[in-house]
Each structure stands twice: as structure tokens, then as C-alpha cells.
Amino acid sequence: MFYRLRRQERLSPIRAAIGSLLVASAAVCASAPAAPAAPPSGDVAREILREMIDTRSTHDVGSTELARKVQARLLAAGFAPADAQLLIPVDHPRAGNVVARLHGSGKGKPVLYLCHLDVVAANPEDWTRNPFHLTEDNGWLYGRGTIDMKGQDAAVLTALLRMKSEHFIPERDIVVAFTADEESGGERNGVDWLLTEHRDLVNADLVINPDGGEAGMKGGRRLYVGVQTSEKMSMAFEAEVTDKGGHSSRPTADNPIYRLSEGLARLSKFRFPVHLTDTTRQYFERRAAIETGAIKSDMLAVAKTPPDPAAIERLSAVVETNILLRTTCTATQIEGGHAQNALPQRARATLQCRIIPGESQDSVRDTLARVLNDPTIKISVITPATPSPESPLSGTILPTVEKVVHELWPDVVILPQMGAGASDSKYTRLVGMASYGIDGMFDDLDDARAHGRDERIGVAAFGQEVDFTYRLMREVSRQR
Template identity: 45%
Template sequence: MVPAAVLALASLLPVQSSAAQNHAQPDQPAKALARSILQQLIEINTTDSAGSVSATSKAMEQRLLDGGFAKEDIFLGGPTDRKQNLVVRYRGTGQKKPVLFLCHEDVVEARREDWTTDPFRLIEKDGYFYGRGTQDMKDNDAILVTAFLLLKKEGYRPDRDLILALTADEEGGSSNGVDWLLKTHRSLIGDPAFVINPDGGGVDLQNGRAISVDMDATEKLYADFQLRTTNPGGHSSLPVPDNAIYHLADALERLQHYTFPAELNAVTRAYFEKLSTIEHGQRAEDIRAILKPSPDALAIARLSAVSPEWNSILHTTCVATRLLAGHANNALPQTAQANVNCRILPGHSREETRQALIRIVADAAVSVRYVDDAGNVHDTAPESKGFPPPPLTPEVIAPLEKLAATMWPGAPVIPTMATGASDSVYTEALGMPSYGISGIALETNDVRAHGKDERLPVSSYYRGLQFYYEYVKMLSGGQ
């Protein structure tokens, strides 16, 4: 989502009627099913450190078998006992190529002492569901499983196969499920017409009113780098200027004050072009100035200062996220290191960014090495670049716009660039057009994914179910 970047839309949109807000709510049996599946998913720990993705995959496999899916249309497997993925194929008439839906089951770490509720229990209070994964992304896991079950129960027959993959290690770990499936069981996925990834996009709310329906049409490239310096150390009573921590601190300060060059691509340019028609005053002038063939540097700086989201849309960003130094309170440090997390604009590689970090650090005593998804450290990084945006095919966009106009009237559908990263990187690498689309509506100031007391409005969850139930049918025009 791009919360801050769409706030300007709010004052220009009509007030949505109560009828629009209450449109298309699922019936009580559907709500009960959706709630029970969400609770089951939330209450199975799927963190990389101590959890089991396999447990959720097996639980959803049983749900699907009980709901009428044939055993031969369900695959359960993975590289380890804890990282088994689930793939289910909803058979259609075969008139069109299949659609693949990607949903990761793993969640980031959550410590009980940090939360006001147990992160691995679904708690409903004050109109919200609380629990790790309620926003990222067990909500949409449960929604897609429920939608498949509801469609199967009513005997719906799509005009194409619908493939749902519930996978491991999107949030970290060494056994990414999408990557593993594509490399070892490609026949399960085949050659889909396109990929829908509910781990992106969504509906932005301001004070309960929908102001935009975002669709991630491209995303940044994820990379971690280790900055490390060593020193012989010594007794702390004999300090010397050549201190490992000081070297590292100086390097990180240089990084803190560095800004990568600003760039626009087809998606972000279209995004700012849209904003330029509704903004006013200095912001409108600045947006028009960055859209010129020679963008105005001061306008870029002002817009970047207005919103962290705009800053991230315009630049590659690198930020220190972890520190480790020293071995004793009374000794000079022999090692100091930091993890720097980068989100790289499309068209640039991790190795290109590593070389940029070396120039920024400007200290031969500080090494800059690449850290892969499994935590292994390498002297060089991959040369592959982020992928260009896929075409905005009408087969995906037209039904989305039609459904959004009904469920959230007045809120425009806006193609965006995700400032994070998702499993779409694996499908895009194989030429599968991939789009981040979600029907979950969140207040722009209440995005808690990866954070403390992650929560989801109860009403948003059920409307998100109705969205995907209808959107799946619109994409697969069967009977």
C-alpha cells in the first residue's frame, strides 16, 4: 500500500453512502467459515524460528478435502518437514489459461512480551481481529481458501483452472516455497495467463472512507548487506582512535546522509501523473516538475520530505536494521558489524547497489558483503536486476475497476510500485505477469504488518472475502 501518497485524494472524493459501505457482505454461514479458517491459521505459529508452515498446509489440505476437492488436485510438499507447501487446482473448462494465486503462510517473529495480546491467538475486540498475520497475510490466505470452498460448494465451474499456492518462507528463511515449487514441481503451476498476489495492493481508508484501490504493478528488489570491520582490540583502559565501532559508526552516518538518485518508471510516472491532476499549490507544482524530461532536484527533495512513501517510490533506499559489536565491557571491540537492508528500484542489481555502498562508506576498513536469503554472506551479489512492470492487461484491470466502483464508489484504482518486495519476484522471473491485488481495506495510519499488536478490522475482513469471491468469478467467467 502507499498510504501517504494518496491522502490528497480524500478531500476530492464524494462521501460514500451507507448502502455502498454495506454492499456485498457475505452471509452468516460464509462469515462463520471464514472466521474459523482465519482463527485456525493465526493460532498455528509459522515463524521461521519456531513455527511450522507444514501444520497450516496440512490443516488447509484437510479443509479442501472436506470441501469436495479431489485428492489428486491437491499437492503437499516441501524441502523440509517444517516447510511444506500446499497447491490446489480448481478444475475449470480449460477455455482459457489458468490463473495462479500466491499466498504465503509464514509470518514474521512476534514476542509475547511486546504485545498486549497473545500474537498467536485470534482475539476479537473493539471491532478488530488481533494476531500475527491478520494483515500480512493470513487474512488473505483464509479469504482465498474460503472463496475456493464457497465456489466449490455452489458447483461453480470456471472457464479456466484456478491454482492456489500456499507457501513458506516469504518473510525469510532458506526454503522459499514459490521458488522451490517453480524449480522442482513446475508442472503444478504450468504456464498461467497471469499471477494474482494478494500480498500487495489493497484499499486505503481515511476516517472510514475509501480513497484509493491500489494495485501493485511492480515492486522493488530486496537485498541485505553486511558492513563489517575488525581490529586487534585491546584493554579498554588504553583507547586508540582506530576503534572498530567508530569506523562502523562513521560509515553508517555517511549512509544516513546519502540519497540515491531519483528515478521514475512507467508505473510510478503514471502514478504521479494521476496525482498531479488532483494536488494543489506547491505539491502540484513539484509533481509536475519531477515529470519533466529534466526533473527538478529541489522538487524531488521537497516531495521526498513530505512523505516517506514518496521518497521510497522515487529512490533506492538503504537503512541499517541490526548492529553487533564488541565482546566484553572492558575490552576494545575486535569486530563491529551492521546489517543494511536495501529496497532497490527496478532496473538495478544487488551487485550494483553493493558497489554503491562501498563508495558511500568510503572506508577500506569496512567491508560490504551480500547476505542471501539463507543468511550466507558473499563477497559479491547477484547481477540480476529487478524486472520491468508487466503490461496492465485489461483481463486483470477491467474487472478490478468494475468491482471497485461497486464496492468502494469514488475510489480510483491506482497502479503502484510496492516499496517492499514479495514472492512475485519468482513468477516475474519466468515471464508470468504478476499483480498485487487485495480487497482488504485499512486506515492509512493503522498499517501494522510486521509490528506490535497487528490487527484487522472485522468488517474489512468480511468485505475482503466478498471482494475475492466476486473477483475470482469475474476473472474466470464460468457458471
């Protein structure tokens, strides 16, 4: 007992000193400014998404009102006016664009994000909810643009605002173009206009376009994140047959409707030759990892050089894989005749084509002429093809995406992809900027609603997109 008491007596001054230090430290901490906490990105992103969905930006209304709201948020967050510019073509006052810049340390050329603000039209009478008001219901967020692409716009803007609040300085500038008229095929496409009139603001070494990306899931299982390196070129031909016509009581074999119909029937049975690119070969090879059975075997067989003909035949019977194997042309409109009791003097059809990068407009036209196999069918160009070269798969883009994806979803496969549709990447690729479609907002492949009724995205999927976008934006801003 005596020993314990004496030991406590010896320790008591030490304990008192320690206690005094702790009290003093607490006082200093209380008076010092607290370290800034990370902003609640999820709440900010939802608020931004609501504002974007609730601000109608269909082609008849335009994107200028929404562009002003985007600029206002950037300025309020501390971006200088020169780094949050509202740019509106004089002859198209509704086609507003915003270009934002987060300055880096100058170690590399900028990275550019493309984010279109416009959406396709939506008839409220067809929807079960107001398409122009963000509605949450049973774990889903409904509204026109939630998938294409205001959900991604909100995630990108949130990431910019967060990095600004964190005083983050990337190694190279991060530039974001919030643009007009992607969906309309527009009179004044935003990206095309910016590249022509304001190239200095958007010039970049690397382009990331979430609109061209795809994150696919089925039955609640995340399967892959795509890296779109190329797109099929979109163009349209007109096929037309003319004749002198006459009275319907005196039919002839030269009836333009019959001749055109017979040519279209031949086209319906035709397949363009298989044309595999570096991207589609790697796509099939990597996609096989998430498939089973015969489909898996066929994808691996198609990825080989040369590809297996039997595997090609089987994959050609499925729309999803057939469109990756070859150029396609299909009839989308037909018109003929001028009176019920007269032989037609004219019949015409629109042929919409999606051309594999590396093939030419002229070669496709020559193939169509051969397949239609009728010299009376005149083929002319309605909408010419815009060349869209394939962006390289070499370099660090795939490893970079893989790193970020696997931090969040370790089992998800990274797939190089060729887009069957078209996006604004065609403009940046045409001027020599390596452009990649990348998106982390998982959508059900069996219930895709982009451009459709009751467009929606999962609440959880949107939250994950916000996180993914922030991580990827920081990662690609590093000099490599």
C-alpha cells in the same frame, strides 16, 4: 346489477380454471427441488478465519498442520485429491503447502493465487488479547495474521469453496498455492520450492498475490486499491574495518570504530539518484487525484518527463514518497571491539539495501564504496539481490481491477505500485510469470499493525474483502 351478475357468471369458469392452474403449479413447485441458494460466504469465511488464526503457524511450529486443515476443507467441498494436494518437502516436514485447482474450460492458461500460511512470531505477554485466538471486540477482529495474511487466505479459500458449490466453470483454471515460509526468509520457501519441484502444478500465465497488495484508508475514508507490479530488490552488505589493535592507553587514528563511524556518517547524508519507473510515474500521477494542495502539485510535477527537481526535493523529505523515488541503503546493525581496555581490531556494520528494479547489485556496491570514501572499509555481500523484473502495466490488469473495485467502491482510485518490501512475487516474476499484488482489505494507513502488537482488521473490512476476492477471482479467470 343484472349486467354485473351475468359478467361474473361468465368469468367464474375462467377464474376457476386459473385457480386450478395455480394450485397445480404450486404442487409442482413444492415437489421440485429448490434452486441452490448462494452459500453464506460471510459465515463460512469467519469460520475459516477463526480456524486459521487459532492454528498457530509461526516458523517454530510450521504450516503443515494448517495446510492439512485447508486440504480437508477442499476435499470436503468436492475437490478431487489431485486438485487439492498436500505437498511437504521431505527435509522440512513442518513446511506444508497445499495446491488447489478449479478446472476451467481450457480457453486460456491458468491464473495462480499466492497465499502464504505462515505468520511472524507474537509474544502473548505483549498483546492485550491472545494473538493465536481470533477475538472480536468493538467492530475489530484481533489475531496474528488477520492482516498478514490469514485474512486474505480465508477470503481466497472461501471464494474457491463458493465457486465449487456453484458449479462455476472458469474459462481458465484457477490455481491457489497455500504456502510455507514466506515470513521466515525460509530454509525452504514454499513458492520457490513449488516452482522448482512441482512447476507443472503452479505454472500460470498470470499471478495474483494478495500479500503484495494494499488497500489504503485514512480517517475511515477509503482512498485507493494498489496494483503492485514490482518490488524493490532486498540485499545486504557488510562494511568492515580491521586494524592490528593494541593497548587502549595508546590510541591511534586508525581506530576501526572511528573510521567506520565516519564512513557511516557520510552515508547517512547521502541520497541515491532518483530513478522513476513506469509504475512509479503512474503511481504519482494517480495518487495526485486523492491529494490536495502542494502535495498534489508536487506529485504531478514528479510524474512529468523530466520530473521537477524542486518537487523531488520536497517529496524526498517524506519517508513514504522518498522510498519510491530511489534505491535506499541504511545501517541496521553495528559491532566492534573485543575488550574494554584494548584498541579494537575490528568494526563492522550491516547495510540493508532496497534496490529499484533495473539497477544492479554491483552498481549499488560501487556507489557505497564512493560514499563511504575510505579504502580501509571493506564492502562484501551478506545477502545477494534476487533479480525481480517489473511486470507490465500494459494489457487488461488495471482495467480489470478498476471494474471490480468500482462495482463496490466507485470513488476509490487504482494505484500502480512498487513495493518497498518483498513478497513471494519475486519468485514468480523471476521465472517470467506476470505477477500483481492486489488486495481489497482496507487498512488504516495511520495505524498499520501487520507484524505488530494487537494486529487487527475491521469486521466490515474483512466482509468486504471476502466479496471483493470472489468478484476478482471470477473476473481474472476470463480469457483475455
